[in-house]
Amino acid sequence: MTILDKIVAHKKIEVAARKEIVSISALQARPLFDKEPVSAKAWIGSPNKSGIIAEFKRQSPSKGLINGTSRVSDVAEGYFKAGVSAMSVLTDQEFFGGTVDDLLAARSVSPVPIIRKDFIVDEYQIIEAKSIGADFILLIASCLTPAESKQYAEVARNLGMQILLEVHNQEELEAHVCDQMDLIGVNNRNLKTFDVSIENSKKLADLIPNEFVKVSESGISNIENIKELKKYGYKGFLIGENFMKTDNPSKAAKEFISQL
Numbered sequence: 334m335t336i337l338d339k340i341v342a343h344k345k346i347e348v349a350a351r352k353e354i355v356s357i358s359a360l361q362a363r364p365l366f367d368k369e370p371v372s373a374k375a376w377i378g379s380p381n382k383s384g385i386i387a388e389f390k391r392q393s394p395s396k397g398l399i400n401g402t403s404r405v406s407d408v409a410e411g412y413f414k415a416g417v418s419a420m421s422v423l424t425d426q427e428f429f430g431g432t433v434d435d436l437l438a439a440r441s442v443s444p445v446p447i448i449r450k451d452f453i454v455d456e457y458q459i460i461e462a463k464s465i466g467a468d469f470i471l472l473i474a475s476c477l478t479p480a481e482s483k484q485y486a487e488v489a490r491n492l493g494m495q496i497l498l499e500v501h502n503q504e505e506l507e508a509h510v511c512d513q514m515d516l517i518g519v520n521n522r523n524l525k526t527f528d529v530s531i532e533n534s535k536k537l538a539d540l541i542p543n544e545f546v547k548v549s550e551s552g553i554s555n556i557e558n559i560k561e562l563k564k565y566g567y568k569g570f571l572i573g574e575n576f577m578k579t580d581n582p583s584k585a586a587k588e589f590i591s592q593l
């Protein structure tokens with residue numbers, strides 16, 4: 334069983350339990366449900382912005398504890414002031430130590446597009462994402478069938494949110510890309526070995542149709558990586574650990590962005 338299999342199995346149980354506690358109509362009644370989402374495609378694809386999607390990540394299966402002290406609201410405000418193009422908030426508790434309250438806290442201090450970074454396996458999570466003020470959602474090809482990817486993307490679109498489709502290889506890309514997606518992310522982390530290599534983004538770049546904003550995800554640790562990835566057409570760069578492993582993630586993001 335891979336780590337992704339374990340995460341997905343746990344997620345299905347978790348979502349079934351949450352549905353029993355908070356109904357869909359209760360989610361739809363929350364004040365943030367009616368907030369107009371900000372366009373991630375516009376912010377991340379803009380040549381006038383940094384393209385950095387800075388993540389709030391306390392822990393991960395590959396690294397264990399990364400940051401047990403930073404407050405999400407401080408980091409979110411700092412990331413915004415540092416000039417990020419978007420923020421990623423991990424809301425998975427079991428494997429990443431995140432919560433939906435983290436996203437709510439980030440939302441309350443930051444106007445940048447915020448992605449609910451989770452393992453979406455049920456429409457309920459998309460409605461929940463809207464109810465906590467997320468602007469876009471992540472769909473991970475390796476957790477879904479192509480039909481599910483398309484169906485969940487339609488649900489998100491109908492709620493005004495955009496979709497970042499994450500792929501690891503050519504097969505996933507060819508099977509899951511469809512008109513309903515907005516941004517295509519190539520994950521540089523091999524989820525079997527946890528090795529990271531930006532070569533994966535380079536390898537798949539030309540296979541991503543031009544209408545999608547290209548995002549490179551994971552293992553980005555220096556400015557040289559960004560310069561290299563830009564040559565391959567990448568506009569978005571998802572960075573978690575490189576900022577979160579420091580005492581002051583938003584200061585690290587500010588220093589990083591100032592060098593772009």
Ligand SMILES: O=C(O)c1ccccc1NCC(=O)[C@H](O)[C@H](O)COP(=O)(O)O
Nearest residue numbers: 393394395550551552553571572573574
């Ligand atoms: O980060 C992990 O260990 C991980 C394990 C299993 C599934 C997903 C995982 N990471 C999620 C992410 O997508 C990363 O948090 C994100 O791309 C940022 O990566 P990094 O900059 O390397 O922290």
